[in-house]
Amino acid sequence: MISVLKWEQLLRHHVVTNHQKCYMSVFPKQYISAVFKKEKQKELVESGEDLKLVHIPIKPARNNDTSSVFHDDLISKYTNYIMRKGKKSLARELLEKTFENIKRTQLERYNLADAEEKEKIVTNPKLILHQAIANCRPLMELTPIKRGGVKYQVPVAVTENRSLFLAMNWLIQASKEKERNVHLPEKMAWELLDAAAGQGRVVKRKNDLHRQCEANRAYAHYRWG
Structure with a gap:
């Protein structure tokens, strides 16, 4: 049987290894940041850049990201x-x-x-x-x-x-x-x-x-x- 200390060492090694593979992020490199500002979304639609982002995976917006007009x-x-x-x-x-x-x-x-x-x-x-x-x-x-x-x-x-x-x-x-x-x-x-x-x-x-x-x-x- 594997001791509790050994299990902790294996678990720590597994977490560190996976963390390094993810490059300090939960999402892979091909994920792009979310565009949550209405002004920037309008610019993307007018320029036609929004069609290029249709099939690209997008990260979810953070908790403090908001599209409110009062946000600065x-x-x-x-x-x-x-x-x-x-x-x-x-x-x-x-x-x-x-x-x-x-x-x-x-x-x-x-x-x-x-x-x-x-x-x-x-x-x-x-x-x-x-x-x-x-x-x-x-x-x-x-x-x-x-x-x-x-x-x-x-x-x-x-x-x-x-x-x-x-x-x-x-x-x-x-x-x-x-x-x-x-x-x-x-x-x-x-x-x-x-x-x-x-x-x-x-x-x-x-x-x-x-x-x-x-x-x-x-x-x-x-x-x-």
Whole structure:
């Protein structure tokens, strides 16, 4: 008879082997991701690409995938970056309070502004978040590369996902570094408003990084060496 320990070892080996064969996924490589957005489905129908996907197996949509008009991929991702220890409801509550503070601040500015200035004031917190992240996204960053026993800080281009991650992470870090006697939603609202206006510490951090990349442009050829 096979002992319980032996059975556990065989079962673990079987699970690991099958997991490696599946390439860290339940679905094989020929499966494609589901298109659940109505806009993208309409584009596929208009271009005729939907006929090519008829006989291709499709993965089921994830639990957080939705075709609602109120869903925003950027806001959902920003909520995940705020989240700590899996407390997503708390992260959503903090972001909602941040939007509320932004809305109140912008409405106060709108009511006190002149007729010409009112047209320039944006009161939608979602648009302010999009603009703030767009203003904070870096184009280049420095990476250490060793050549001849010496490490050089080489400027390299940043991918789109990496740029998005850095912008969001910098905004959250800057919000946490301010006064501790002020709640996080208020501090984050200040940072987002400053970043949306092209000001603040996060925009300065991005500009400083670009200056460092410009100063180290002589080492750019080490990237392909």
